[in-house]
Amino acid sequence: MQExxxxxxxxxxxxxxxxxxxxxGIGAVAGIVVFFLxxxxxxxxxxxxxxxIALGFFLEWRRFVKSRLVITNLRVYLSVMKWFSSxxxxxxxxxxxxxxxxxKEHLLHTVTNSGTLYLRAxxxxxxxxxxxxxxxxxxxxxxxxxxxxxxxxxxxDLTALPEAGSVAx
Numbered sequence: 001m002q003e004x005x006x007x008x009x010x011x012x013x014x015x016x017x018x019x020x021x022x023x024x025g026i027g028a029v030a031g032i033v034v035f036f037l038x039x040x041x042x043x044x045x046x047x048x049x050x051x052x053i054a055l056g057f058f059l060e061w062r063r064f065v066k067s068r069l070v071i072t073n074l075r076v077y078l079s080v081m082k083w084f085s086s087x088x089x090x091x092x093x094x095x096x097x098x099x100x101x102x103x104k105e106h107l108l109h110t111v112t113n114s115g116t117l118y119l120r121a122x123x124x125x126x127x128x129x130x131x132x133x134x135x136x137x138x139x140x141x142x143x144x145x146x147x148x149x150x151x152x153x154x155x156x157d158l159t160a161l162p163e164a165g166s167v168a169x
Contacts, residue, residue: 023056
């Protein structure tokens with residue numbers, strides 16, 4: 001059986017944008033510390049602020065680009081990048097998934113049409129995958145539930161998802 005990617009989604013861009021302001025604060029604090037440690041050199045302070053903010057933007061962008069929820073014909077997996085080289089991957093084959101659910105927890109989820117997707121392998125919360133800020137979380141959840149309802153031989157033969165209307169219905 002060959003694995004085919006049926007759907008691949010990143011976290012909603014709002015997650016990236018809301019993580020950026022912390023780097024402004026970190027950059028300001030680092031700049032002030034370097035300013036005083038360098039004998040009141042504003043060039044070093046400003047340089048530190050700019051380089052810290054640039055590093056933060058780069059790290060957050062890299063994290064955004066490398067973190068994905070991937071739905072294949074054999075399994076569903078989540079790949080999340082944390083810092084420079086750390087991160088995690090978690091996946092479940094369809095025979096392991098007991099149910100798929102989603103939750104829109106706050107106003108930002110409603111405004112951005114995103115939410116948290118839960119894939120449970122058992123009754124315990126430890127046996128689940130939670131993907132945050134999944135765009136169009138309702139349709140992604142419907143797609144996974146549709147794939148769960150398919151017989152395994154039919155699902156493993158899929159190379160692409162059918163039209164949106166036939167999956168949602």
